Amino acid sequence: MNQETIIKINNLTKRFPVGEGEFTALKNINLEFFKGEFSGLVGPSGSGKTTLLNIIGSLDSPTEGEAIVLGKQISKLSHKESALLRNKHIGFIFQVYNLLPVYTVFENVEFALLLQNIPSEKRKKMVNDALEWVGLSSMANKKPDKLSGGEGQRVAIARAMVKNPEIIIADEPSANLDAANAHAILKTMKQMNKELGTTFIFSTHDEKVMGYLDRIIHLRDGMVEEDEIINVNHAP
Amino acid sequence: MIRFLLKGILRDKSRSILPIAVVAIGVALTVVLSAYMKGAFGDMIDQNARFETGHVKIMSRSYAENKDQLPNDLALLGVEALKNTLDTEYPQMEWESRIKFGGLIDVPDEEGISKGQGPAAGIAINLLDENSKEAQRMNIETSLVQGKMPKKSGEAIIGHDFYEKLDLKIGDVFTFFGTTMEGSMTFKNYQVCGTIRFGAGAMDRGILIIDIKDAQEMLDMEDGTGEIVGFSKLNVYDDQETQIMAAEFNARFMDDQDEFSPIMMPLRAQNNLGEMLDYSNFMSGIFIFIFVFAMSIVLWNTGLLGGLRRYQEFGIRLALGESKGHIYRALIFEAILIGLIGSIVGTCIGLAGAYYLQIVGIDASEYLENSSMLMPSVLRAKVLPYMFFIGFIPGLIATVIGTMLSGIGIYKRETARLFKELEV
Ligand SMILES: Nc1ncnc2c1ncn2[C@@H]1O[C@H](COP(=O)(O)OP(=O)(O)OP(=O)(O)O)[C@@H](O)[C@H]1O
Ligand SMILES: [Mg+2]
Numbered sequence: 001m002n003q004e005t006i007i008k009i010n011n012l013t014k015r016f017p018v019g020e021g022e023f024t025a026l027k028n029i030n031l032e033f034f035k036g037e038f039s040g041l042v043g044p045s046g047s048g049k050t051t052l053l054n055i056i057g058s059l060d061s062p063t064e065g066e067a068i069v070l071g072k073q074i075s076k077l078s079h080k081e082s083a084l085l086r087n088k089h090i091g092f093i094f095q096v097y098n099l100l101p102v103y104t105v106f107e108n109v110e111f112a113l114l115l116q117n118i119p120s121e122k123r124k125k126m127v128n129d130a131l132e133w134v135g136l137s138s139m140a141n142k143k144p145d146k147l148s149g150g151e152g153q154r155v156a157i158a159r160a161m162v163k164n165p166e167i168i169i170a171d172e173p174s175a176n177l178d179a180a181n182a183h184a185i186l187k188t189m190k191q192m193n194k195e196l197g198t199t200f201i202f203s204t205h206d207e208k209v210m211g212y213l214d215r216i217i218h219l220r221d222g223m224v225e226e227d228e229i230i231n232v233n234h235a236p
Numbered sequence: 237m238i239r240f241l242l243k244g245i246l247r248d249k250s251r252s253i254l255p256i257a258v259v260a261i262g263v264a265l266t267v268v269l270s271a272y273m274k275g276a277f278g279d280m281i282d283q284n285a286r287f288e289t290g291h292v293k294i295m296s297r298s299y300a301e302n303k304d305q306l307p308n309d310l311a312l313l314g315v316e317a318l319k320n321t322l323d324t325e326y327p328q329m330e331w332e333s334r335i336k337f338g339g340l341i342d343v344p345d346e347e348g349i350s351k352g353q354g355p356a357a358g359i360a361i362n363l364l365d366e367n368s369k370e371a372q373r374m375n376i377e378t379s380l381v382q383g384k385m386p387k388k389s390g391e392a393i394i395g396h397d398f399y400e401k402l403d404l405k406i407g408d409v410f411t412f413f414g415t416t417m418e419g420s421m422t423f424k425n426y427q428v429c430g431t432i433r434f435g436a437g438a439m440d441r442g443i444l445i446i447d448i449k450d451a452q453e454m455l456d457m458e459d460g461t462g463e464i465v466g467f468s469k470l471n472v473y474d475d476q477e478t479q480i481m482a483a484e485f486n487a488r489f490m491d492d493q494d495e496f497s498p499i500m501m502p503l504r505a506q507n508n509l510g511e512m513l514d515y516s517n518f519m520s521g522i523f524i525f526i527f528v529f530a531m532s533i534v535l536w537n538t539g540l541l542g543g544l545r546r547y548q549e550f551g552i553r554l555a556l557g558e559s560k561g562h563i564y565r566a567l568i569f570e571a572i573l574i575g576l577i578g579s580i581v582g583t584c585i586g587l588a589g590a591y592y593l594q595i596v597g598i599d600a601s602e603y604l605e606n607s608s609m610l611m612p613s614v615l616r617a618k619v620l621p622y623m624f625f626i627g628f629i630p631g632l633i634a635t636v637i638g639t640m641l642s643g644i645g646i647y648k649r650e651t652a653r654l655f656k657e658l659e660v
Contacts, residue, residue, distance in 0.1 A: 059555065080559045087557020098552050102247040107240065112556045114237050159556070
C-alpha cells in the first residue's frame with residue numbers, strides 16, 4: 001500500500017502566554033497524516049485538539065518543533081502564504097457552522113473561489129456541484145438564517161469542499177446537531193473521502209463521529225496518549 | 237470580488253446606512269457652515285467696504301486719528317489735485333469723496349415755528365454725477381422706502397423712521413443746522429425727496445443723505461473732504477494688493493511733520509476689519525480641521541464597533557484563505573465607497589441648505605438693533621464653487637482614516653485569536 005504523507009508534525013510544542021507565565025497546550029507532539037485518511041483527534045476538553053487543528057490549518061503556528069503541511073513548514077509561512085495555503089488546499093468546518101449572514105448559501109460557498117479569481121462560469125458550476133453533493137441545490141438563494149442546523153452544517157461542508165482541497169479540518173462538526181443530522185453529514189463526508197480522496201481530520205467527543213473514523217488519535221493534556229488505527233483500508 | 241463586497245455593504249444596513257448617514261450629516265454641516273461663514277463674513281466685509289471703509293480710504297493723518305468724532309476741521313484739502321493724482325497713479329481704482337457730518341434737523345410749520353427737531357447723522361456722497369457709482373454702492377435706490385433719488389442740489393434723503401418721527405412729507409422742506417470746517421455755525425434748507433431704510437441698525441439712526449457738493453458748500457469745504465474712498469473697479473477686495481498700495485502711497489505722500497498730509501488705510505487697517513478677516517480665514521480653516529478630526533473619531537468608533545461586530549466575519553474569511561491585507565484593503569474600499577456616497581449625499585444636502593440660506597438668509601436684525609458695528613441685518617450664506625468639493629475632502633478622508641485606524645486591529649490580532657472569536 002502506497003501511503004503518501006500529507007502532514008508531518010515533529011516535536012511540536014505550543015505554549016500560550018497566560019498572565020505572567022505560560023500555558024503549554026501541546027507537548028512534544030509527533031504525528032504523521034497520510035493522504036486520504038479519515039482521522040480524528042479525541043480527548044477531553046482542553047486537551048489541545050483545537051490548538052493542534054489550528055496549527056495544521058495554518059491559523060496558528062508552533063512554539064517549538066515543526067508542522068509540515070503539504071510540504072510547507074507552517075512556522076515559516078508569511079501571512080500571505082498561509083492564507084494562500086488555506087485558500088487552495090485546506091477546508092474548514094467548525095462546530096458552529098459560521099456562514100456569512102448577509103450572503104446567500106450560494107455566495108457563501110462561492111467566496112473561496114472568488115479569492116482564487118476563478119471565472120464566473122466555472123465558479124457557478126463548481127458551487128452548484130458542491131451544493132448538489134450536500135443535497136442543498138434548492139437552497140442556493142436562501143440566507144443562512146433561514147436554514148436548519150443540519151442544513152447550515154451541510155453548507156459549511158459544501159464551502160469547504162468546493163475548492164476541492166487536499167485536507168478538510170472539521171472541529172467538532174456534529175456538536176450542535178441531532179443524531180440524524182450528524183449521521184447524514186458524516187455519511188456525506190465519508191463519501192467525499194472515498195470518491196474524491198480528500199483527507200479529513202476531525203476533533204470530536206462524539207461517539208457517532210468516532211464510529212466513522214478509521215484512525216483515532218487520543219489527546220490528553222496536550223500529549224498524544226494513543227494513536228489507534230481502526231481501518232487500514234483508508235487509502236484510496 | 238468587488239460585487240461581492242458591494243452586496244455585503246448593501247445588504248448590511250449597519251455597514252452602509254449608518255456610516256453613510258454619519259458622513260452625510262457631517263459633510264452637509266461643513267458645507268452649510270462654511271458657506272454661511274463665508275457669506276456672513278463676506279457680506280460683513282463688503283458692507284463695511286461699501287458704506288464705511290472703501291477698499292482703501294484716504295484721510296488726513298489727524299482726521300484718521302480722531303475719525304470717530306467726525307473731525308471735519310481736520311479734513312483733507314486740495315482734493316481735486318489729489319484725486320487727479322490718484323486717478324493717474326491708481327487707474328484700477330475708483331475714487332470718491334465722502335463727508336460725514338453731524339447736526340440738527342429742524343422742521344418748521346406753516347408759520348415758520350419749529351414743529352419738530354432731531355439730531356442727524358449726515359453723509360454726503362457723490363449723488364448727482366451720472367458717472368458716480370456711489371448711490372448704487374450704498375444701495376440707496378433699492379433701500380428707498382418712499383419718494384425718489386435726489387435729482388438736483390438741495391434735495392435730501394432722510395431715514396424713514398426719522399422722517400416719520402419728524403412728521404415730514406415728501407417735498408417738505410427742513411433746515412439742517414451744523415458746523416462748518418472752521419467751526420462756525422451754518423444752516424441750509426433741504427427738500428425731502430425720499431426716505432430710506434438700510435436695515436442695519438447702525439446706519440439707520442437719524443440718517444441724512446445729501447450730495448457731496450451741497451455739503452462742501454454748506455460746510456465751507458470747497459476742495460475739501462473728510463475722506464476719499466477707493467474701490468477696485470472690479471469690485472473685488474484684494475487684501476494683499478490694498479496693503480501694498482497703502483504702504484506705497486503713504487511712503488510717497490504721507491509727511492510725518494504735517495498732520496494734514498494724507499494717509500491711506502486699507503480696509504484691513506480700519507474698524508478692526510483686519511482681525512475680522514483673519515478671524516474668518518482662521519475660522520474656516522479651523523472648522524474644516526475640527527470637522528475632519530471629529531468625524532475621524534466618530535467614524536473610527538463606528539468603524540471599531542462595526543469591526544468588533546465583524547470579527548466573526550473576518551475570522552471566517554481568514555479561515556477561507558483571505559489574507560489580512562486583503563481584508564484590510566476590502567475594508568478601505570468599503571470606506572472609500574461609503575465616504576464617497578456619504579460625501580455626495582451630504583454635499584447635495586449641504587448645498588441645498590446653503591443655497592436656501594443664500595436666498596433667504598437669517599435675519600439677525602433683532603440682535604443688531606443696538607449694535608454700532610456695521611453689519612447687514614440679514615446674514616446670508618454664499619455658495620462658492622469650492623464648496624462643491626470641500627465636504628468630500630473631510631468626508632472621504634475622515635471615513636478612510638477612521639477605517640484605517642479601526643482596521644489596524646485586524647493586524648494587531650493574531651490570526652488564531654481573530655479566528656477564536658468563532659468558537660464563541
Ligand atoms: N489563545 C490562547 N491563549 C491561552 N490559552 C489558550 C489559547 N488557546 C487555547 N488555550 C488553552 O489551551 C488548552 C487547549 O485548548 P484547545 O482549545 O486546544 O482544547 P480542546 O481540546 O479543543 O478543547 P474543547 O474540547 O473544549 O474544544 C486549553 O486549556 C485552553 O484554555
Ligand atoms: Mg476545541
